[in-house]
Amino acid sequence: MKLDRRAFVKLIAGGVGGTLLSPLPWKMADDTAIWSQNWFWRPSPERGGASSVNTVCQLCSGGCGVRVRLIAEKRAVNIDGNPTHPINQGGICPLGAAGLQYLYGPSRIETPLQQTGKRGDLETMKAISWDEALEILAIKLRRMRQKAKGLVCVSGKREGTVPELFARFLHAYGSPNYNVMPAAADAESLGLFVSQGNSGALGYDLENAKMVVSFGSGYIEGWGSPNRMMMAFGGWRSNPKRDRTKIIQVETRGSLSASKADEWVAVAPGTEAALALGLAQVIVSEGRYDRTFVGQYTHGFDEFRRLLRQNYTPKEVAEITGVEKEKIVGLAREFAGTKPAVALSGWGQGRMQGSMYDFLAVQSLNALVGSLHKPGGATTTPQVPLAPWPKVVLDATSLTGENEPRLDGSKGPQFPLPVQLFHNLVKNVNEGNPYQAEMLWVYEANPAHDLADVQPFLEALDKIGTLVSFSSFMDETTQLADLVLPGPTYLERLEDAPTPPGLQYAVFGLSQPILSLQFETIHPGDVLIQLAKSLGGNVGASFPWSDYETALKERVKGLADSGRGQVADEPGLQPWKGGQGRQLAPNYDSFDDLWEKLIEHACWFDTSEAMPSWESAFTTPSRKFEFYSQKMRQVGIRGNDLTYLPHFKPVEPAGDPRDYPLLLMPYETMAITNGPVANPPFMTKTLFDFQLKGNDSFVEVNPKTAADMGLKEGDRVALQTERGKLNARVHLTGAARPDVVFIPTGLGHSGFDSYIKGKGVNANVILVAQQDQVTGLATWWGTRVKISKV
Amino acid sequence: MTGENKQQNSGLLGWLLFVVGFAGALFVGWVVFPQLLFSTKYQPINYNHAIHQEEAEMTCEDCHDFREDGSYAGKPKLEQCIECHEDPVGETEAEQFFISEYVEPGKEVPWISYTKQPDNVFFSHGAHVTLVEMECTECHRNVEKETTAPAVLINRLTGYPNEIMKMYVCEDCHARENISNSCDVCHK
Numbered sequence: 007m008k009l010d011r012r013a014f015v016k017l018i019a020g021g022v023g024g025t026l027l028s029p030l031p032w033k034m035a036d037d038t039a040i041w042s043q044n045w046f047w048r049p050s051p052e053r054g055g056a057s058s059v060n061t062v063c064q065l066c067s068g069g070c071g072v073r074v075r076l077i078a079e080k081r082a083v084n085i086d087g088n089p090t091h092p093i094n095q096g097g098i099c100p101l102g103a104a105g106l107q108y109l110y111g112p113s114r115i116e117t118p119l120q121q122t123g124k125r126g127d128l129e130t131m132k133a134i135s136w137d138e139a140l141e142i143l144a145i146k147l148r149r150m151r152q153k154a155k156g157l158v159c160v161s162g163k164r165e166g167t168v169p170e171l172f173a174r175f176l177h178a179y180g181s182p183n184y185n186v187m188p189a190a191a192d193a194e195s196l197g198l199f200v201s202q203g204n205s206g207a208l209g210y211d212l213e214n215a216k217m218v219v220s221f222g223s224g225y226i227e228g229w230g231s232p233n234r235m236m237m238a239f240g241g242w243r244s245n246p247k248r249d250r251t252k253i254i255q256v257e258t259r260g261s262l263s264a265s266k267a268d269e270w271v272a273v274a275p276g277t278e279a280a281l282a283l284g285l286a287q288v289i290v291s292e293g294r295y296d297r298t299f300v301g302q303y304t305h306g307f308d309e310f311r312r313l314l315r316q317n318y319t320p321k322e323v324a325e326i327t328g329v330e331k332e333k334i335v336g337l338a339r340e341f342a343g344t345k346p347a348v349a350l351s352g353w354g355q356g357r358m359q360g361s362m363y364d365f366l367a368v369q370s371l372n373a374l375v376g377s378l379h380k381p382g383g384a385t386t387t388p389q390v391p392l393a394p395w396p397k398v399v400l401d402a403t404s405l406t407g408e409n410e411p412r413l414d415g416s417k418g419p420q421f422p423l424p425v426q427l428f429h430n431l432v433k434n435v436n437e438g439n440p441y442q443a444e445m446l447w448v449y450e451a452n453p454a455h456d457l458a459d460v461q462p463f464l465e466a467l468d469k470i471g472t473l474v475s476f477s478s479f480m481d482e483t484t485q486l487a488d489l490v491l492p493g494p495t496y497l498e499r500l501e502d503a504p505t506p507p508g509l510q511y512a513v514f515g516l517s518q519p520i521l522s523l524q525f526e527t528i529h530p531g532d533v534l535i536q537l538a539k540s541l542g543g544n545v546g547a548s549f550p551w552s553d554y555e556t557a558l559k560e561r562v563k564g565l566a567d568s569g570r571g572q573v574a575d576e577p578g579l580q581p582w583k584g585g586q587g588r589q590l591a592p593n594y595d596s597f598d599d600l601w602e603k604l605i606e607h608a609c610w611f612d613t614s615e616a617m618p619s620w621e622s623a624f625t626t627p628s629r630k631f632e633f634y635s636q637k638m639r640q641v642g643i644r645g646n647d648l649t650y651l652p653h654f655k656p657v658e659p660a661g662d663p664r665d666y667p668l669l670l671m672p673y674e675t676m677a678i679t680n681g682p683v684a685n686p687p688f689m690t691k692t693l694f695d696f697q698l699k700g701n702d703s704f705v706e707v708n709p710k711t712a713a714d715m716g717l718k719e720g721d722r723v724a725l726q727t728e729r730g731k732l733n734a735r736v737h738l739t740g741a742a743r744p745d746v747v748f749i750p751t752g753l754g755h756s757g758f759d760s761y762i763k764g765k766g767v768n769a770n771v772i773l774v775a776q777q778d779q780v781t782g783l784a785t786w787w788g789t790r791v792k793i794s795k796v
Numbered sequence: 797m798t799g800e801n802k803q804q805n806s807g808l809l810g811w812l813l814f815v816v817g818f819a820g821a822l823f824v825g826w827v828v829f830p831q832l833l834f835s836t837k838y839q840p841i842n843y844n845h846a847i848h849q850e851e852a853e854m855t856c857e858d859c860h861d862f863r864e865d866g867s868y869a870g871k872p873k874l875e876q877c878i879e880c881h882e883d884p885v886g887e888t889e890a891e892q893f894f895i896s897e898y899v900e901p902g903k904e905v906p907w908i909s910y911t912k913q914p915d916n917v918f919f920s921h922g923a924h925v926t927l928v929e930m931e932c933t934e935c936h937r938n939v940e941k942e943t944t945a946p947a948v949l950i951n952r953l954t955g956y957p958n959e960i961m962k963m964y965v966c967e968d969c970h971a972r973e974n975i976s977n978s979c980d981v982c983h984k
Contacts, residue, residue: 013810020817028825033833040954043916050915053870055863 054078284323296376306634346382393564661790
């Protein structure tokens with residue numbers, strides 16, 4: 007008996023037959039399919055009960071209240087607007103709604119990092135412990151104390167207790183070089199300083215205005231607090247037709263704001279301020295101004311009137327702006343005849359410093375019609391009554407530091423006005439003038455991508471010994487850092503959100519950690535406190551708190567003690583109703599009660615100090631609104647009469663028109679964020695395919711200009727400016743006027759993660775920032791460009 | 797032996813082997829394979845459903861409840877157990893173990909689910925129990941008489957328990973009750 011081939015085949019056949027009649031193959035096939043659904047990398051939803059937590063969005067300075075849906079109190083699954091928050095009234099913008107992509111995105115930094123190789127090489131960035139990281143920084147700071155002034159800090163967040171802690175650290179350490187990223191708020195603050203006497207921010211009572219003339223402001227494209235503006239726009243448009251608010255958009259580009267306005271006044275590039283002065287001239291010459299205000303509460307009106315008559319008659323302004331004379335006269339009459347009417351300034355989203363004189367020109371319109379500190383007009387944003395921290399403890403080094411010239415040159419002989427001039431700082435660092443920058447700290451900012459005219463900044467980095475980033479993300483600046491001290495995102499940390507730009511009443515928002523820390527991050531406020539303690543001496547003594555929360559609470563005690571304002575705890579609050587200085591009955595009875603309610607509702611607001619009376623509003627030498635600024639004289643600005651008056655002073659775009667025949671203007675849109683965080687993938691998806699197609703950016707070109715150059719829709723072109731070259735594709739649109747091409751800013755990241763980087767090109771690389779010679783402010787409204795087909 | 801016999805023997809042997817293979821495969825497929833495929837796990841506590849229903853007169857919903865928003869909470873949390881079992885109620889060994897191991901240290905009991913649905917299925921208990929008032933036992937085994945917690949058989953390949961409901965069961969019922977069987981009813 008022998009097992010031959012046939013018998014073996016039969017055994018196998020029997021086995022196969024039996025197997026087929028058993029569940030084995032069928033079950034295996036089914037289970038293998040299920041198994042393939044459970045590979046470890048596929049996402050699995052958190053299971054558990056849902057809850058909602060209120061907090062405040064910190065992705066821009068808009069200060070919106072958000073409500074985050076959490077599963078099992080640990081996994082955030084949705085961000086929506088908080089209906090009880092007076093700023094956004096439950097609304098949410100695309101950036102805020104995409105916030106979870108930052109919290110859970112792969113560009114998060116998980117531990118402190120130290121660059122052990124060449125800057126920018128991610129391979130040689132080594133994860134280190136917090137103890138090591140703080141020790142490395144403390145040692146460096148101890149060593150360079152004699153050169154303390156060489157410590158530079160740039161914050162992207164302009165207001166709030168954490169930026170204040172950074173400024174405080176530099177002050178105690180002995181450096182005068184605390185800086186913020188440039189923005190229109192700089193020109194605004196300067197303009198307020200020279201015309202009204204107080205640096206601060208301007209608030210517009212837009213909800214009550216009957217006519218709004220926007221001089222280049224992207225009022226529904228991210229200007230001010232974006233959701234608040236959307237809500238205000240909704241209000242303007244929901245009024246019954248006969249009573250609806252009229253919107254005029256003065257802008258070169260046919261933007262979304264222009265298309266949604268009642269009228270788009272397409273001025274020649276960069277001439278918005280000239281049109282404002284043209285309107286002022288008509289209002290003055292026809293006697294349509296507010297005689298009470300101008301007569302009793304202004305200074306220098308005669309000089310201003312003379313200037314207007316000499317330089318800004320409708321004929322002259324028509325020549326500058328390209329707007330017909332009749333239109334200028336008609337617009338001026340309508341503006342003066344509509345009560346209340348208000349003029350807005352700050353281009354686009356308000357990212358560009360721009361010109362103080364442009365600001366003054368526009369605000370002089372508000373002054374002329376008495377729309378200052380009045381319902382429906384422009385006012386200064388009231389201060390939040392936070393308690394001050396104890397004074398910074400100074401030693402010999404910090405006293406010397408206080409008196410050192412600032413690296414950005416502000417308050418110095420050339421630019422005596424109090425403003426931060428980051429572009430000038432970059433220039434001075436590159437020149438080593440007047441001294442070396444030793445170390446740069448970057449907080450909530452990404453200058454290596456977001457700074458317009460970024461090239462000089464990148465060069466300046468080579469001259470700075472150490473770059474320290476406090477970012478939560480691997481952004482372009484952090485990639486270049488020598489030391490990274492990652493902070494938690496806004497959803498994981500406690501931090502105040504001050505009154506947003508453009509708001510007419512005071513707001514104190516509070517972000518809170520809605521879930522536990524996702525990574526080994528430490529709150530930058532706590533990092534500073536720990537670092538100060540480790541340095542000891544006067545620096546340590548200047549940071550007496552155990553942690554950031556204690557420091558913040560100390561300030562909030564002032565809020566409670568003031569007995570002012572209310573915690574916003576019900577939907578439908580409309581703080582702008584009720585006129586000037588409306589007193590609110592506080593709905594908290596002690597600090598503990600206030601804090602508890604702030605944690606629950608995340609917002610306090612107050613209207614009692616909104617819109618001060620004309621008697622008390624101005625702190626200029628004349629105690630009046632100054633058309634002719636004495637304050638400028640006081641701080642040491644020397645020049646002719648023109649220097650002290652609002653006037654149109656165009657800064658010529660960089661580049662010889664013979665070599666660069668076209669003008670390139672950057673623009674901002676709601677669908678693309680402009681830092682410090684990069685556009686989240688959710689938002690990038692909302693871009694049209696004439697804004698971003700694949701990885702290609704588009705430049706907007708007028709069809710006529712394109713035809714002259716032989717360009718068609720979608721053609722690939724190279725944009726060449728004095729600063730550099732970028733490739734993009736052509737989008738033909740009537741929104742671009744002939745001879746001007748437009749490119750959006752905010753795209754073209756090379757940092758972050760694979761879902762974010764490589765989308766489009768970064769316009770900041772080829773823009774050239776120009777400097778105003780009186781104020782030192784930087785402007786990059788236009789750069790001359792040459793376009794060639796590639 | 798003749799050549800013919802050889803052939804006959806070989807043929808017989810062949811068929812015998814066929815039967816051996818066939819039976820062996822059936823045995824492996826029906827008996828060995830299921831034992832290999834499933835691992836046996838025991839609940840951390842030998843929970844007695846019967847005693848809770850009979851003596852304490854509790855209903856399913858007392859422990860397996862719905863949250864305020866209508867979603868189903870699933871397995872009970874320790875705090876629900878503590879409402880009665882902060883101190884021993886009975887004298888069983890299981891209860892003593894439960895109190896010393898979980899109640900006193902305040903540790904959640906890691907109950908093992910008998911019917912965990914895959915993540916790609918959106919199943920709402922609310923829709924089935926609250927809205928159309930189905931009985932728990934229409935889908936789950938009846939635990940009323942269970943005095944011990946049965947072992948949970950976990951599929952080694954998929955990680956799911958063996959009592960998992962297959963898609964055709966859902967579809968059959970939906971078809972019978974005239975409920976849509978379109979993909980996105982369950983796969984969101």
